[in-house]
Amino acid sequence: MQLEAKNIGFRYGDGPWLFQGVNFTVKPGEIVGLTAPSGRGKTTFCRILAGYEKPLEGSITIEGLPVPTRGFHPVQLIFQHPEKAVNPRWKMEKVLSEGEKPDPELLDLLGIEQEWLTRWPNELSGGELQRFCVARALGSNPHFLIADEMTTMLDAITQAQIWHAVLEIAKKRKMGIIIVSHEEKLMQRLCHRVVELKSF
Numbered sequence: 001m002q003l004e005a006k007n008i009g010f011r012y013g014d015g016p017w018l019f020q021g022v023n024f025t026v027k028p029g030e031i032v033g034l035t036a037p038s039g040r041g042k043t044t045f046c047r048i049l050a051g052y053e054k055p056l057e058g059s060i061t062i063e064g065l066p067v068p069t070r071g072f073h074p075v076q077l078i079f080q081h082p083e084k085a086v087n088p089r090w091k092m093e094k095v096l097s098e099g100e101k102p103d104p105e106l107l108d109l110l111g112i113e114q115e116w117l118t119r120w121p122n123e124l125s126g127g128e129l130q131r132f133c134v135a136r137a138l139g140s141n142p143h144f145l146i147a148d149e150m151t152t153m154l155d156a157i158t159q160a161q162i163w164h165a166v167l168e169i170a171k172k173r174k175m176g177i178i179i180v181s182h183e184e185k186l187m188q189r190l191c192h193r194v195v196e197l198k199s200f
C-alpha cells in the first residue's frame with residue numbers, strides 16, 4: 001500500500017509554479033517529514049496528496065492505482081486549526097460520525113471525554129477540538145495520515161498525548177504518516193526520514 005506522488009506540478013491560477021517534478025513516496029508504517037521554507041507549498045502539496053486539490057501535472061497513486069475520488073479518502077489530512085475543519089453547526093458527536101463510528105478505545109486513547117460529545121465546537125478548547133479531528137480522521141481507518149502542523153498551536157502535554165495516540169495506532173495498523181512541522185526537534189524525534197519539498 002505505498003503512496004506515490006510522481007512528477008507533481010502545481011500553481012494557483014496563472015501564477016508562478018509553486019513546484020514541478022516533485023517525487024515523493026511513503027510506505028506503510030513509515031513516518032516521513034516534509035520540509036521547505038515558508039510559502040514554498042507544503043500545505044498545498046499535502047492538500048494534493050489528500051485529494052483536496054488536483055495536481056496540474058503528475059499523478060498520485062496508492063499501490064500503483066489512482067486514489068478513489070468517492071467515499072472516504074485513504075489519505076487523511078489534519079490541519080493546524082481544528083476550528084476551521086469542523087462544522088460549527090454540528091455537535092461533536094455528529095462531527096465524529098462524518099467518518100466511520102469511532103471505537104470507544106480510540107476516543108479513550110485520545111483523551112476524549114464522553115461529556116464532550118454533546119457539546120458544540122465552540123464549547124471546546126483548541127486541544128480538545130483537535131483530538132476530535134484526529135479521531136475523525138483515524139476512525140475511517142486511513143492508510144496514510146498527514147499531520148500538517150497538527151500540534152503547533154497546542155501545549156506540550158496535549159501535543160504529547162495526541163502524538164502518543166497517533167503513533168500507537170499507526171504502529172498497530174501499519175499506517176504511514178507524513179509530518180509537516182517547523183519544529184525541527186519533533187521531526188527528528190518522530191520521523192524515519194525527512195525530505196525537502198523542491199522542484200527539479
Ligand SMILES: Nc1ncnc2c1ncn2[C@@H]1O[C@H](COP(=O)(O)OP(=O)(O)OP(=O)(O)O)[C@@H](O)[C@H]1O
Pocket residue numbers: 012018036037038039040041042043044045
Ligand atoms: N488558494 C490559494 N490561492 C492562491 N494562492 C494560494 C492559495 N493557497 C496558498 N496560496 C499561496 O501558495 C503559496 C504556498 O502556500 P502553502 O500554504 O502551500 O505554503 P507552505 O509551505 O505550507 O507555507 P507555511 O510554511 O508558511 O505554512 C503561498 O505563497 C500562498 O500565498
